[in-house]
Amino acid sequence: MNTKKTVLITGARAPAALHLCRLFHNTGHTVIMADSIPYPLSKVSTSTDYFYEIPSPKWKTNECIHALLSIIQRRNVDVLIPTCEEIFYISRYKEQLSPFCHVFVDDFRKLSLLHNKWDFIQLAANLGWRVPATYRTNNEQDIKTMLYQTADTASFVLKPIFSRFSDKVEFITKEVAIKENMIDKSNYILQEFIQGTQHCSYSIAQSGNVLAHSTYKTEFTAGVGATIAFKPIDHPKIEQFVGHIVKELDFSGQIAFDFIVTENGDAIPIECNPRATSGLHLFDAEIVSAFFHANVNHTLIPKPHSECAIRLAMLVYGLPYVKSKQKRKRWLQVLCSYPDIIYSHTDRKPFFYQFFSMYKLWRESVKHERTILEQTTHDIAWDGEHL
Missing domain, CATH: 3.40.50.20 (Rossmann fold)
Structure with missing residues (x-):
């Protein structure tokens, strides 16, 4: 054969x-x-x-x-x-x-549901997962009621229902939210800001089963949200969430999620990218079998020490990290020690x-x-x- x-x-x-x-x-x-x-x-x-x-x-x-x-x-x-x-x-x-x-x-209906930030949050909430309190900006009365009930120190995230790389995302205070003209942002959502660290996952699924899975923490980004350095970690709650969504939708294909992980380790889903993302870089040739659904008897995970980075992006977007006393040393360590994603001695x-x-x-x-x-x-x- x-x-x-x-x-x-x-x-x-x-x-x-x-x-x-x-x-x-x-x-x-x-x-x-x-x-x-x-x-x-x-x-x-x-x-x-x-x-x-x-x-x-x-x-x-x-x-x-x-x-x-x-x-x-x-x-x-x-x-x-x-x-x-x-x-x-x-x-x-x-x-x-x-x-x-x-x-x-997978079919367009599923991808549309997952890509739509409002619909995705409703899906996760309906399946019993904790999600950020989220409001459509075209529902002005609900937003006014919510703002009236929240503490003055509350913070929010304002973002388009359809976006990528955290494009056009704004982090705003309650005072700014009250003054914001939501009518001009009819295709946006206003979301509760949750304190924590962003984590991302990438998975390959077939007929509701997760064939490959990786999780990594966001340390360095291009702009607000696009991660540019990757190190695999284990997070059982994230794995559990991914498995639940994939099974519930009987999903097939590539799928990725963003989470906020709180101090107590709770992983709160905030959005989904039903396509390839950079978590793919953490895998070697073993993952090819997942695309053919051949000889995958257990969920594939990245091998230890498979960290990597996009070095050009680390340099282009590195100024804020160089200026930060807390992050400068770590930025330099990652830049010098993580293998470059683009460079290959054979290519x-x-x-x-x-x-x-x-x-x-x-x-x-x-x-x-x-x-x-x-x-x-x-x-x-x-x-x-x-x-």
Whole structure:
């Protein structure tokens, strides 16, 4: 039996996609990468057998799906694995693609439920989990009542229902919340601020079973929320929550969650990313079997000492940590000791190409008056629009 597969990975711009590309290549599979920008990291990887630039999933959805279908048929693709927010568009049109290959995503209804921060909080609460008190900003009366009943020292998080990388997230006091014009933020939620440390999880699931799982604590970020250094930890309550959600939804695919872990160790879920995230970097080639659902008899977890970091991001976003007496030593320790995610001695081109890719991204962000983080997903993001 021929065990060699042809794998099509979309979102080639993401470091997670590059990591997947290398893992599949190193285990003997043919790897095709695709993206809607011409300068993604994986384009120059020696692990990439073919690269295709495809139309934007967000702005040219039909053309994107047709392009993927053409690649799948031409290259006899066995598995399609989205890694970024193009996953929502691929999921929505999964029926058109599934007859020709296995599409490693769950159905659009589930992904939409999990991606919607309001709906996700309701789901977790209904399943009996403690969640932050959360209010839709279009329910002005409920917000006024809540603010009247809370202490003057209370703090809140104001964020869009659909967002990524903690984009447009604001941390505000009760005084600011009272003065805030919520009418202008109709697609936002106001959430109780919970004191604690952010933790993240990444998992692969099949038919309600968790096949692979990693948890890591957020120490260093790009901007407000995108973690850029990773060290695996064990947290049973997080594992329990992930298993419960996956089982309840009979979920298949990649799924990630953000939590606030309090001083007493309670893990409080705050949002979900039903796609690949950087927790994937903590795994080695063993995780490939989870994508094929082959020979996975127990939940795969990262090996000890599998920490890693995106060193360029550590440098670009490092100034606040350098200025902090409490964090400077730890930042320097992680920068110097954690292996770089992008660099590989057998695949050096992406390391050097990332500087060109970052420059192009910066140029586009300046041209369109967006932040760099906004620019990274401008052509693939899904914010609840009708599809």
